[in-house]
Amino acid sequence: CRLSDGLVKTFGVWQKPPNWPDDTxxxxxxxxxxxxxxxxxxxxxxxxxxxxxxxxxxxxxxERYWDG
Structure with a gap:
């Protein structure tokens, strides 16, 4: 968030692509x-x-990465 005007910017998003095979x-x-x-x-x-x-x-x- 830029303090001068509140601008919020996303620099990257990483998520499993749509239609990714369940077994991969x-x-x-x-x-x-x-x-x-x-x-x-x-x-x-x-x-x-x-x-x-x-x-x-x-x-x-x-194991779930963030639970430990």
Missing amino acids: PWRVPREQVDGVVDRVFAAYRPVAFFADPGSGFDESDG
Whole structure:
């Protein structure tokens, strides 16, 4: 949110594509997400950072990623 006028901007959205096969795991491209976050922090002076982690599962053990 830009403090001067309240502008809110989305820099990226990552979600499973429509019609993705149910039997094929889909993973958020973490390197891409990290790259976008790094570029935004380099280009702007953020005073806050918000993200919706969703209900992802850890690929190493299949447990819900954010519950632990």
